[in-house]
Amino acid sequence: MDDLTEMLKGTLEGCVLHIIDTEETYGYAITRRLNELGFTDVVEGTIYTILLRLEKNGLVQVTKRPSGVGPPRKFYALNDAGRERLATFWEKWEYLSSRIDKLKEGGR
Amino acid sequence: MDDLTEMLKGTLEGCVLHIIDTEETYGYAITRRLNELGFTDVVEGTIYTILLRLEKNGLVQVTKRPSGVGPPRKFYALNDAGRERLATFWEKWEYLSSRIDKLKEGGR
DNA sequence: TACCACTATACGGTATCACTGAGTAGTGCG
DNA sequence: CGCACTACTCAGTGATACCGTATAGTGGTA
Numbered sequence: 001m002d003d004l005t006e007m008l009k010g011t012l013e014g015c016v017l018h019i020i021d022t023e024e025t026y027g028y029a030i031t032r033r034l035n036e037l038g039f040t041d042v043v044e045g046t047i048y049t050i051l052l053r054l055e056k057n058g059l060v061q062v063t064k065r066p067s068g069v070g071p072p073r074k075f076y077a078l079n080d081a082g083r084e085r086l087a088t089f090w091e092k093w094e095y096l097s098s099r100i101d102k103l104k105e106g107g108r
Numbered sequence: 109m110d111d112l113t114e115m116l117k118g119t120l121e122g123c124v125l126h127i128i129d130t131e132e133t134y135g136y137a138i139t140r141r142l143n144e145l146g147f148t149d150v151v152e153g154t155i156y157t158i159l160l161r162l163e164k165n166g167l168v169q170v171t172k173r174p175s176g177v178g179p180p181r182k183f184y185a186l187n188d189a190g191r192e193r194l195a196t197f198w199e200k201w202e203y204l205s206s207r208i209d210k211l212k213e214g215g216r
Numbered sequence: 217t218a219c220c221a222c223t224a225t226a227c228g229g230t231a232t233c234a235c236t237g238a239g240t241a242g243t244g245c246g
Numbered sequence: 247c248g249c250a251c252t253a254c255t256c257a258g259t260g261a262t263a264c265c266g267t268a269t270a271g272t273g274g275t276a
Contacts, residue, residue, distance in 0.1 A: 011112030
């Protein structure tokens with residue numbers, strides 16, 4: 001699938017929030033997970049900017065832990081604000097995708 | 109529904125292309141149509157920037173016609189490049205929305 | 217030892233897009 | 247005359263994903 005960059009704006013952050021919500025994890029692993037899930041072109045740099053933003057906006061709790069196979073990892077977990085943001089994301093996504101699908105069906 | 113701005117990136121242009129594809133129409137009317145379809149916060153200025161971009165990128169054919177109730181209207185119709193872009197948009201949308209839905213279901 | 221691959225994060229800069237706000241202009245109605 | 251509605255333009259803003267480069271730890275191999 002060619003360039004999804006623009007379409008990912010607003011949604012990629014939501015995907016990251018969702019992954020963190022299902023399991024406390026770190027940037028490198030999140031990137032690999034997204035790649036598996038079909039977001040094949042997403043690279044580490046993109047995810048790290050999102051994670052730093054989440055941290056700066058107070059949506060996550062961060063824990064640094066040694067790795068054994070490389071530099072220490074920063075594990076992320078959602079706090080209450082993060083879970084709220086995630087819920088809002090899904091609401092927006094449902095709203096938008098339903099409108100788009102309706103538009104496609106030619107309905108009004 | 110509160111701010112959808114970021115999530116609309118990449119998709120709003122596709123919606124405009126779709127509307128133009130179903131009927132030769134103009135900016136003001138496209139805005140009203142989108143408002144009816146649930147994109148309640150979309151305003152004229154946003155649509156005009158998209159239309160000018162489509163024109164600049166050679167995806168539409170433009171015809172100016174007098175209105176009777178105001179300044180002349182610029183009617184837009186898709187050309188071959190525009191129809192191709194629209195098809196690509198739907199492919200991307202299907203791809204993205206299927207991945208997001210799968211992510212939400214917790215599937216892999 | 218030296219080199220490379222893989223793991224892991226940070227950060228300055230860029231492009232693109234939706235959006236804002238201000239301006240111009242035509243018609244009709246009180 | 248002023249106001250509402252119609253209709254378009256354009257310079258500037260903010261948010262986001264992405265790129266390129268840098269740094270650093272571990273382990274394998276020549």
